[in-house]
Amino acid sequence: MDELDAAILRELQSDARRSNRDVAAAVGVAPSTALERTRLLRDRGVIRGATLDVDLAAVGRPVQALIAVRVRPPSRRAIEAFRDWAQALPETIGLFVVSGAEDFLLHVAVADNEALYAFVIDRLTERAEVADVRTSVVYEHLRRPPRIDPVRP
Amino acid sequence: MDELDAAILRELQSDARRSNRDVAAAVGVAPSTALERTRLLRDRGVIRGATLDVDLAAVGRPVQALIAVRVRPPSRRAIEAFRDWAQALPETIGLFVVSGAEDFLLHVAVADNEALYAFVIDRLTERAEVADVRTSVVYEHLRRPPRIDPVRP
DNA sequence: GCCGCTGCCGAACGATGTTCGGCAGCGGTC
DNA sequence: GACCGCTGCCGAACATCGTTCGGCAGCGGC
Numbered sequence: 001m002d003e004l005d006a007a008i009l010r011e012l013q014s015d016a017r018r019s020n021r022d023v024a025a026a027v028g029v030a031p032s033t034a035l036e037r038t039r040l041l042r043d044r045g046v047i048r049g050a051t052l053d054v055d056l057a058a059v060g061r062p063v064q065a066l067i068a069v070r071v072r073p074p075s076r077r078a079i080e081a082f083r084d085w086a087q088a089l090p091e092t093i094g095l096f097v098v099s100g101a102e103d104f105l106l107h108v109a110v111a112d113n114e115a116l117y118a119f120v121i122d123r124l125t126e127r128a129e130v131a132d133v134r135t136s137v138v139y140e141h142l143r144r145p146p147r148i149d150p151v152r153p
Numbered sequence: 154m155d156e157l158d159a160a161i162l163r164e165l166q167s168d169a170r171r172s173n174r175d176v177a178a179a180v181g182v183a184p185s186t187a188l189e190r191t192r193l194l195r196d197r198g199v200i201r202g203a204t205l206d207v208d209l210a211a212v213g214r215p216v217q218a219l220i221a222v223r224v225r226p227p228s229r230r231a232i233e234a235f236r237d238w239a240q241a242l243p244e245t246i247g248l249f250v251v252s253g254a255e256d257f258l259l260h261v262a263v264a265d266n267e268a269l270y271a272f273v274i275d276r277l278t279e280r281a282e283v284a285d286v287r288t289s290v291v292y293e294h295l296r297r298p299p300r301i302d303p304v305r306p
Numbered sequence: 307g308c309c310g311c312t313g314c315c316g317a318a319c320g321a322t323g324t325t326c327g328g329c330a331g332c333g334g335t336c
Numbered sequence: 337g338a339c340c341g342c343t344g345c346c347g348a349a350c351a352t353c354g355t356t357c358g359g360c361a362g363c364g365g366c
C-alpha cells in the first residue's frame with residue numbers, strides 16, 4: 001500500500017463507479033497502471049467490493065432503529081447462533097457484535113413504528129437466548145468513508 | 154418503483170460495479186432500457202451513489218468502536234454542533250443520532266486500542282457539550298443491503 | 307559494469323456505455 | 337369502436353472504456 005494505492009482508493013471511495021480512465025487521470029498514471037493496481041487491491045482483499053447507496057425512505061423503509069440485545073448465556077454458541085439468525089432477517093441492515101453491557105447492536109430499517117414494535121416484540125422474542133432488549137430510534141444516520149493513509153507492511 | 158426498478162436495484166446491490174449489460178440481461182430487458190431506468194433511479198434520489206467496501210484492517214485501522222455520547226443541553230444547537238464536529242473527525246466512519254439515554258452513537262475506526270483511548274479522552278472531551286461517554290469495542294461488524302420491494306407512490 | 311527484476315507506459319482490440327429514431331401497447335376521447 | 341396521443345421498450349450506431357501485451361526505464365544485487 002504505497003501512496004499510489006492510497007490515492008486510487010481515495011478516488012474510488014467518493015464514487016465506486018468512476019471510470020478507470022478518470023481515476024488514472026486523477027492520480028496521474030496511465031490507465032493500464034491504475035487498472036493493474038486496482039486489480040491487485042481487489043486480489044489482496046483491500047477492496048472487498050462496491051455497494052449501492054440506496055435511499056431507504058425511497059424504498060419504503062423510512063424508519064431505522066438500533067436495538068441493543070443481551071443474550072444469555074454469553075457463550076460462543078449463543079452469540080454465534082443469534083448473530084447468524086439476526087443477520088438473515090429482512091429488516092436487518094447491519095449488525096455489530098460489541099463489548100459492554102449488551103452483546104449486539106442490531107441496525108434495522110422498517111416501514112413504520114408499528115413494524116418496528118412488531119419486530120421487537122414478535123421476532124426478537126422468538127429466540128430463547130435473548131435476555132434483554134433496548135431499542136433506540138435512529139433520527140439520522142451519516143456515513144463517511146474512512147480516511148486512507150499509505151500503509152507499509 | 155415497479156418490479157423492474159426493484160430488480161435493477163437488487164442486481165446492483167450485490168455489486169455496484171456490475172456492467173449495465175449484465176444487469177439488463179439479468180432482469181430481462183434491453184441495455185438501453187436498463188440504463189434509462191438506472192438513470193431515473195439516480196435522478197429521483199433512490200440511488201444515492203456507490204461506495205467502495207474497503208477492508209479497514211488492510212488500511213491500518215483494525216480497531217472499531219461504538220461510542221455512545223450524551224450532550225447537555227440536548228438542544229438543537231448543541232446536537233447539531235456536536236454532530237457536525239464529530240462527523241468531520243478522521244476517526245469517524247459513521248454517526249447515528251438516536252433516541253434513548255444517549256444522543257449519539259459514534260462509529261470510529263482507529264489503529265489500536267491506545268488510539269481509541271486517546272480519541273475518547275483527548276478528542277471527545279474537547280467539546281463542552283459532551284456530558285457523558287460510553288465506549289463499546291466492536292468485535293465484528295456485518296452489513297447487509299436492504300431487501301428491495303416494489304413501492305408504488 | 308553487467309544482469310535481472312519490477313513497475314509503468316502506450317497502442318491495439320474487444321467490450322461497454324450512451325444516444326436516438328421508431329414502434330407497439332394502452333387509455334382517453336368523440 | 338376507431339382514432340389519437342402518450343409512455344416505455346427496443347435495437348442499431350457511435351463514442352468511450354476496459355483489458356491485454358510488448359517494450360522500456362530505473363534500480364538493486366552480484
